[in-house]
Amino acid sequence: MWDYSEKVREHFFNPRNAGPLAGANGVGDVGSIRCGDALRLMLRVDPETEIIEAAHFQTFGCGSAIASSSALTEIIKRKTLDEALKVSNQDIADYLDGLPPEKMHCSVMGREALQAAVANYRGEVWRDEHEEGDLVCKCFAIDAAMIERTIRDNRLQTMSDVTNYTKAGGGCSACHEKIEDILIAVNGRLPPAEPQRQIAKTAPAAAPVKPRLSNYQRIRKIEETLEALRPALQRDHGDVTLVEVDGKRIFVALSGACQGCQMEAATIGGIQQKLVEVLGELVQVLPAAALARD
């Protein structure tokens, strides 16, 4: 059985705000045939203030889909629509003290239902752009569709390319055969042999050999690197901008589809990998939100 947190179990056994909502004026119906989950989110919004007075759900899905729906309704209640739209999948997962990687899509579905319900309230049409494949990397919850797209868009060749860009395969490594199969399917040939793996200790030691960059050169390099990554992000309807460089900490703002998406952490991880390579030093890439918190 799944290793669910107490909070997930509690929300499954005693779901909040379940069932139809009288006087709902924003309804979002979303689902995923693949995982068999479907969710209807119903909102009652005060037209004056755009505050969500009540949020109810009906869910066809596993334990964590029901718990995620329940959590979502609790989180968005009494928020304005704009505030509610800022709720990320990670927020839903965090509210529940985490979800198993196989179940992260449940929180994605909650967010999509919210977008659909708000669009419905505003008289707009919402289109689902999110595609989902078989879960490949269980350590970082990355599916086959995501890996395939990233390989195609960035012409990735090797296992470590895939890990650098998507994080997939960076954990226990049990999924490497599956990732290599995807590489073969996309590129039509065997991945080239990996360059000799560096032992962790030697990497930072090698860094000082490089000439030290001036602050100006360093920031230029960071900007150039982000520039190079931008087209890939834009293809996913997202974008990235450099906000601040504070020593070894580099703050970036993700926007559009990247922001708050399930892949935000992975995207930032990928950027970090790239910057570590380019700068030849260990740096930490953080979302701009972390800067505000400082």
Next chain:
Amino acid sequence: MTPIYLDNNATTACDPAVVAAMLPFFTEHYGNASSIHSFGAQVGHALKEARGRVQRLLGAAHDSEIVFTSCGTESDSTAILSALKAYPERRAIITTVVEHPAILTLCDQLEKEGVVVHRLRVDRRGRIDLDEYQALLSERVAIVSAMWANNETGTLFPVEEMAEMAHQRGILFHTDAVQAVGKLPIDLKTTRIDMLSCSGHKLHAPKGIGVLYVRRNTRFRPLLRGGHQERGRRAGTENSAAIVGLGVACELAQQHLETESTTLKRLRDRLERGILARVGNAFVNGDTLYRLPNTASIAFEFVEGEGILLLLNQQGIAASSGSACTSGSLEPSHVMRAMGIPYTAAHGTIRFSLSRYNTEDEVERVIAALPPIIAQLRSLSPYWQGDAPAAGPGLSFEPAYA
């Protein structure tokens, strides 16, 4: 509240008599059966006795046809890989879409390596079409592998007839009988089945012991080469304790075989009827006229299986959704998909699998527990309204699908 275990197709409890018979092989009888001294000889005798017991349960002509392996999965892999090695000019396999992953995943891999894999489809009841099968039998086929009983629905394939048809075309026939052995009478010597897999932990023996039956004179190539154990057909020092346990389990299974088709079947039928009488929009999956006596696969429409399992578990009732292997993934079971069960029902399918340890009281408790659970989950389901499926203009639920 004593727990109720209705997940015997996933695995079974070791029979206490099995455990008792095994214990001395962890303590005083620790010899290696291959050794000349008396430590080894004791173990050697015990293995021979166990082999005879397995032979009798399977109705094999000779005890040398029994090869002990580490599990059902190993037996399956050994059978198929052996046939491909023994008949290198034959590069095709016939199997079915509803096999256990032990067969299907291997076949997927072999396909990548250039082997042609024919997967027989099934109808809504999980039955194959023998005409389609007949048409696929050709001299290019190295082996046919079809399960005797399906682990999810209990549906039986007519493997004796299929084996006869393969034999007439000179093709090896293997059956994964992991779910059938101990639940159905089997008499291999009167069939044309060349190889058969079974697994200890499905019939009250321990985990980690399996059997591959290999009919005398079947061309065979071992998976593991090394020592001369199992007459060189499966190298590696024998798991003597588990083999002895399996022997006892087979003897017990033989004694209870009658009960399976009478008492146990009656309990299963009572469970099914009791549930269907109290819960609407539910149906039994599989071929109800030709299936295992212990398995009930019931689809509850418009709810999802995991929720049902969590709520059952809260009441101490253990069942499963789909097979134990697929319940760890998000996909509806490949067996349900192959049968064309609509996905709102496939996702709500629960498998109850009984054993001779289950009682009438337990069955009654499950019948009483289920209706409120289904009602509770349906009240949360967007596909459900009041006490019926949501339907009609503006009412039916048609989400935007990814």
